[in-house]
Amino acid sequence: MLLDLASLPAEILAAVRTTDSLEVAGVVTGIICVWLAARSNIWNFPVAIVSCGLYLLVFVRARLYSDAGLQLAFIALAAYGWWAWLRRQRQSSTSGPHPESTDVTLPITRTSAGLWALLVGVGAAYALGAGYLFARHTDAALPYYDSTTTAISLVAQYQLSRRKIENWLLWISVDVVYVGIYWHRGLALTSLLYAVYLALAAYGYWEWLREVKRAKVLA
Numbered sequence: 450m451l452l453d454l455a456s457l458p459a460e461i462l463a464a465v466r467t468t469d470s471l472e473v474a475g476v477v478t479g480i481i482c483v484w485l486a487a488r489s490n491i492w493n494f495p496v497a498i499v500s501c502g503l504y505l506l507v508f509v510r511a512r513l514y515s516d517a518g519l520q521l522a523f524i525a526l527a528a529y530g531w532w533a534w535l536r537r538q539r540q541s542s543t544s545g546p547h548p549e550s551t552d553v554t555l556p557i558t559r560t561s562a563g564l565w566a567l568l569v570g571v572g573a574a575y576a577l578g579a580g581y582l583f584a585r586h587t588d589a590a591l592p593y594y595d596s597t598t599t600a601i602s603l604v605a606q607y608q609l610s611r612r613k614i615e616n617w618l619l620w621i622s623v624d625v626v627y628v629g630i631y632w633h634r635g636l637a638l639t640s641l642l643y644a645v646y647l648a649l650a651a652y653g654y655w656e657w658l659r660e661v662k663r664a665k666v667l668a
């Protein structure tokens with residue numbers, strides 16, 4: 450065990466050195482995207498679209514097909530979130546006694562019990578259904594793990610688009626699993642990226658809580 454621990458930094462460095470430029474570009478844009486989201490910056494959405502497009506190709510090559518399909522869903526949800534935030538921005542600039550208002554984002558709220566039930570039901574159905582299909586009809590690696598993390602990520606991304614504060618708690622939990630999955634599949638830099646995402650998700654949760662306390666808008 451001591452030998453394994455001592456050699457781990459060298460193994461990580463060797464794995465990172467073999468990473469191709471496509472994965473590197475996905476990592477860089479991914480970090481920028483999550484940082485912008487944590488800061489409630491609307492530019493997180495266009496950056497997310499670029500990053501997800503890159504990772505669509507990365508995951509297809511790694512035979513993580515559910516994660517590859519997830520990138521398409523992320524692109525759609527990022528486009529939706531971009532539209533929703535821009536719509537709020539237009540409303541803020543044209544309504545109320547102070548049209549110059551800088552409140553250009555959706556308010557942070559909690560996920561209702563009814564919405565939780567819907568999201569959990571849809572997520573579980575996807576995880577089981579997609580896992581079964583990928584296991585039976587493709588050469589997918591880790592089909593049920595892949596599909597389950599995909600389902601959780603979809604729920605979290607939807608919550609992020611709607612500014613539901615629980616999105617960060619889901620990201621924290623799923624990022625822990627992703628670190629192991631991507632390392633197992635030889636995506637060393639992406640595995641390290643998700644370790645960074647884990648820290649950024651914790652930061653995002655803390656930052657949104659601070660914003661809630663300042664604005665007193667949490668419902």
